[in-house]
Amino acid sequence: MKANLYPIKFHPILKDKLWGGDKLKTLLNKDCHLPNIGESWEISDVEGDTSLVANGSLENQSLKHLLSTYKADLIGEKNYKQFGNTFPLLIKFIDAKEDLSIQLHPNDELAAKRHNSFGKTEMWYVMQADPGSNLIVGFNQEMTSETYLKHLNEKTLPSILNFDEVNTGDTYFIDVGRIHAIGAGVLLAEIQQTSDITYRVYDWDRLDDKGQSRELHNDLAIDAFNFNMPDNFRVAYSKAENQSNNMVSCPYFTTNYLKITKPLKIENIYDSFMIYMCVNGEATITGPNFQEFFKTGETILVPAMIKTFEITSKNATLLEVYV
Template identity: 55%
Template sequence: MNLYPLKFKPILKERLWGGTKLREVLDKPIESDTTGESWELSAVKGDVSIVANGPLSGRTLQDLIDEDAEALLGTSVVERFGNDFPILIKFIDARQDLSIQLHPDDALAKERHDSFGKTEMWYIMDADPGANLIVGFNRDVTKREYTQSLAENKLLDLMNYEEVEEGDTFFINTGKIHAIGAGVLLAEIQQTSDITYRVFDFNRKDKNGNLRELHTDLALDAIDYEKKDDFKIPYGSQKDMVNNMVECPYFNTKYLDLTHDFKQDVSNRDSFTIYLCVSGEVTIENEYGSAPVHKGETVLVAACTDAITLKTKGAKLLEVTI
C-alpha cells in the first residue's frame, strides 16, 4: 500500500447535551444543534473510520490494518494489540453538562465486557467564560458516603470542579469520576473502548421523557474514592520543539507549537503517529505523499514512515504515538 498521511471522514454523534461548536469552531459538517461528538479516528465496531483523501479514499481503517498491520501500526503495536487499533480520537462539544461518569480499568473491563478499559486525556479547544470540568472528589470519601450521597441526591457536594481555558490539559485515569461541563469544547485521546459507567445525569430526561440509564452497581467497585491532584497536566510550550505532555502505557502525547517548517526522523519509532491540529494550518508529508490539515482535523501517519515533514507558517499540534 501507498501509505501517505491519511485523513478520515468524521463520524458525528447526536447527544442530548451537544451543541454547535463542532461546526462553528472546527468547521465540521453538522446539520443539527445537538451534535456532541466527532469521532475522528476510530476502529470501534459499528463506527469504523473511512479514509477521506487520496487513492485509498473509501477504504476503512480496519481494511488497511487487515491488509498490512505492521506497516500501518508498527511491529511493537501489533505484538501488543494484534489487528485492533488501540486509540480512539474524538472532539467533544458540551452545550450542557455531561453526565458524571467513570471508566473501568483493563482487568475489570475484560472480565465484565471483554473490552479494553478506558484511560483518556483531554485538551481544551475552547471554553466559555467560567466553564468547568468535574474531575475527582473534593475530599477522600468512603464507599458508604458515596452511596449515601447518591441516595440523597447530593453527589455534587462531593465533586471537585476545575475552571478551564483553551490549552488546559487533563489526564483521566480509570476509576476517576468526571464530567465535562457546559461550554467546553475539547479533544479527547483515549484507549479504544466505549465502556462508560454513568452514575449521575442531573435528573434530566431524553426527548421521549425517559431518564437515561445509570450504572450505579457496576461503578461501585470501579471508583477511586481518594482525592487526588494528579489530573491537570503541566507541559512545556516552547516553539518549534517537541514538548512532552502525557506518557502512559496506552498513548504518548506531545505538543508542537510551530512557526515554520519542521522535520522529524521517525525511522526508529515503530508506531503510527497521529496529529491533531488544534490551531492554524499545516501540510503533513511523508515519503508517500502529503495532506493539508487545518484546525479541527486529524491525520494518521503510518509506522513504515521514515521521516515526517510539517510545513507551516503557524500551527499547534498534538502528536500521539504508542
C-alpha cells in the same frame, strides 16, 4: 507487506447527543445537519463505528481493512503484536453545550471480564471554553465508598465533586476509576483507549427528548472506583515552539504539544503510527511521495512505515500522539 502508504485522513463519525451543541460545525467546520453534535470521532475502530479513509488512493476503505492489509506497516511491529487487527486508540473532538453526566470508566481487567473490551484511560485538551466553564474531575475531599454512596443516595453528589474552571490549553489526564464530567461550554480534544464503556452515575435528574431518564450504571460503577487516587490529574507541560513537548505518557498512549512556526523535520523513532490533531491553525505534512494539508478540527494518521517527514506551518498548534 510493504505498501505506498501516506498520511491518512478519515471521515469524521458525528454523534448527536442530548448535551451537544454547534461548535463542531461553527468552530471545527464539521459538515453536519444534526441539531446537537456532541462528538466527532476522528479515528475509530469501535465495533459499529469504524472510520473510513477520506483522502488519496485508499479513499473509503475502512480502518479495519487497512489494519488487516498493512499490519505493522500501519501501526508498528510492537503494536501489531499486542493489538493485532484492532486499532488501539479512539480520537475525538467533543462539544458540551450542556453538562455531561457524572461518570467513570473501568480498567482493562474489569472491562475485559464484563464487556470483552479494553478499559478507557483518556486525556482532555481544552480547545475553547466559554467564560466560567468547568471540568469536573475527582472529589473535593478525601473519599470513601460509604461517603460517596451516602451523597449519591441523597442526591447531593455535586457537593463533593471537584469543579475546575478551565481555559484554552488546559490539559487533564483521566485515569480509570476516577469520577469526571465535561461541563457546559467546553470544546475539547480527547485521546483514549479504544473503548466505549462508560459507567454513568448521575445525570443531573434530566430527561431525554422522549421524557425518559437516561440509564445509570451505579451497580457496575461502585466496583470500578478507585477512591485513593492522588489529585494528579492536571497536566503541566512546556509550550516551547518547534519541538515536541511531552504532556502525557502512559502505557496506552503518549501525547505531545507541538507549536509550529517554521518547517519542522519529524523522525519517527517509536515503532508506532503517529497521529496529529490540529487544534489551532493549519499545517502541511510533506514526504518523498506525499503532501497533505490539514487545519483546525482535522486529524491525520501518519503510518508507522513513514520514518521521516516535515510539518510546515506559520502558526499551528498540534497534538502529537503515538503508542
